[in-house]
Amino acid sequence: MSYAADFMAEVKARNPGEPEFHQAVQEVVESLVPVLEKSPHYRKAKVLERICVPERTIMFRVPWIDDKGEIQINRGYRVEMNSAIGPYKGGLRFHPTVYLGLLKFLAFEQVFKNSLTTLPMGGGKGGSDFDPHGKSDMEVMKFCQSFMTELCRHIGQFTDVPAGDIGVGGREIGYMFGQYKRIRNEFVGVLTGKGIKWGGSLIRPEATGYGCVYFAQEMLGTRGETFKGKTCLVSGSGNVAQYTVEKLLQLGAKPVTLSDSDGHIYDEAGIDAEKLAFVLDLKNNRRGRISEYAAKYKGAVYEPYDASMGFNPLWAHKADCAFPSATQNEINLADAQTLVKNGVYLVAEGANMPTVPEGAELFVEKRILYAPGKAANAGGVATSGLEMSQNSLRMNWSRPEVDAHLQTIMKDIHRSCVEAAAAYGMPGNYVAGANIAGFIKVADAMLDQGVV
Numbered sequence: 001m002s003y004a005a006d007f008m009a010e011v012k013a014r015n016p017g018e019p020e021f022h023q024a025v026q027e028v029v030e031s032l033v034p035v036l037e038k039s040p041h042y043r044k045a046k047v048l049e050r051i052c053v054p055e056r057t058i059m060f061r062v063p064w065i066d067d068k069g070e071i072q073i074n075r076g077y078r079v080e081m082n083s084a085i086g087p088y089k090g091g092l093r094f095h096p097t098v099y100l101g102l103l104k105f106l107a108f109e110q111v112f113k114n115s116l117t118t119l120p121m122g123g124g125k126g127g128s129d130f131d132p133h134g135k136s137d138m139e140v141m142k143f144c145q146s147f148m149t150e151l152c153r154h155i156g157q158f159t160d161v162p163a164g165d166i167g168v169g170g171r172e173i174g175y176m177f178g179q180y181k182r183i184r185n186e187f188v189g190v191l192t193g194k195g196i197k198w199g200g201s202l203i204r205p206e207a208t209g210y211g212c213v214y215f216a217q218e219m220l221g222t223r224g225e226t227f228k229g230k231t232c233l234v235s236g237s238g239n240v241a242q243y244t245v246e247k248l249l250q251l252g253a254k255p256v257t258l259s260d261s262d263g264h265i266y267d268e269a270g271i272d273a274e275k276l277a278f279v280l281d282l283k284n285n286r287r288g289r290i291s292e293y294a295a296k297y298k299g300a301v302y303e304p305y306d307a308s309m310g311f312n313p314l315w316a317h318k319a320d321c322a323f324p325s326a327t328q329n330e331i332n333l334a335d336a337q338t339l340v341k342n343g344v345y346l347v348a349e350g351a352n353m354p355t356v357p358e359g360a361e362l363f364v365e366k367r368i369l370y371a372p373g374k375a376a377n378a379g380g381v382a383t384s385g386l387e388m389s390q391n392s393l394r395m396n397w398s399r400p401e402v403d404a405h406l407q408t409i410m411k412d413i414h415r416s417c418v419e420a421a422a423a424y425g426m427p428g429n430y431v432a433g434a435n436i437a438g439f440i441k442v443a444d445a446m447l448d449q450g451v452v
Contacts, residue, residue, distance in 0.1 A: 004029045011052055018101025020328060023357060024108050025052055031435035034424045047443045056080040060150045062128055064142045076147050078126035078154055081107035084445035087158055088124030089114055089381060091165030098127045109352055112438030113374040116413045119385035124160055132167050144175035152180045157188045163384045164193040189391025192384035201387035203402040209243030209350060211379015211410050216348040218414040219369040228252040231319040235259045236326035237283050237290045240350040244323050245276050257314050259326060260290045263304040264314040311335050318342045325350030333358040340366050349373035364429055375417050375434040382409045
């Protein structure tokens with residue numbers, strides 16, 4: 001067996017029943033084979049073996065009382081994966097699908113993503129199987145307070161700085177920050193994604209979507225192209241998708257789709273600024289379903305999602321660019337084949353690992369411009385890092401200042417990916433470039449710090 005096969009057999013044996021984690025590790029290991037051959041000291045020091053094991057895993061009970069007076073019990077988690085280059089940094093996800101294996105995958109990806117940002121941040125991830133959808137503000141507050149009552153003893157501005165993720169927005173961050181402050185009696189930047197009036201950063205809500213488009217813009221630039229006139233497919237309708245659409249519009253592109261777990265809308269005329277404002281109100285304030293878009297805008301078509309179909313019809317519309325911004329593994333092999341067949345030649349991942357391995361391999365094989373999430377969606381955590389800097393300085397930077405920092409970081413990430421891929425004989429392969437560039441920085445730091 002090859003080194004990669006031997007390594008993966010060991011990972012699967014030690015981490016049974018965690019397919020997302022196995023998938024994430026496999027992609028990285030396959031990219032790193034030429035690095036480990038050229039630099040055998042990484043293998044001798046078992047750096048990759050150490051990176052695959054969390055430095056600390058925390059699991060805890062989260063009891064709370066709902067509006068009917070019934071006691072509810074959820075599970076809380078925090079996976080502190082690697083702190084070689086800085087305090088653990090990564091989001092909290094509140095969703096029924098959350099379990100330890102999913103968070104290990106996200107934390108593992110976060111290590112490399114944070115390394116790419118050039119900022120001093122390690123990788124972590126956490127969350128709960130709590131579902132905020134359909135809950136009252138009072139129920140969400142009670143849950144968040146109970147969750148933070150336990151989590152607060154494991155995090156801190158120099159230890160672990162969580163942020164938001166799926167199911168965790170400004171409301172949830174506010175409730176958790178309030179409880180942390182109440183228990184610890186200190187006002188510090190222990191969470192990012194805070195409100196602007198109490199320690200948050202401008203551009204933070206927009207950062208993941210904006211950053212993904214900035215990265216894609218750099219990829220188009222390698223072929224002498226811009227977004228002007230490009231038709232774009234965007235999945236999801238949350239924070240990442242919303243601001244991906246906004247930045248695409250600003251750069252002259254025409255986004256035509258959005259989705260949620262029930263289905264997707266296709267608007268051939270394009271989602272313009274007025275329509276996007278409707279979506280922001282629908283999703284952020286009224287917490288409605290994307291089907292309401294088609295009811296309001298008669299030119300738009302809504303199609304329910306049916307998992308039994310074996311493919312997602314959102315990806316079947318003709319376009320130039322695709323921005324999967326919903327969740328992991330939303331593009332299967334059939335979807336990837338359809339995208340390529342229909343002429344899509346740029347895929348930039350706003351979500352974490354939204355493409356199955358076979359789909360990613362197809363994109364690389366066909367030499368389309370394919371940006372993996374750890375590179376393309378790093379703008380969110382990068383701006384979280386900028387929020388940490390502002391908190392430490394007791395300052396607030398202007399919108400243009402933060403946006404300029406974000407653009408510079410995304411350009412630097414793009415350059416690092418391109419250079420690393422070329423250095424190891426894989427020019428144009430952004431998957432390999434992102435994994436190699438992210439790994440080398442963390443690995444060298446781990447070697448410097450000894451066997452810990």
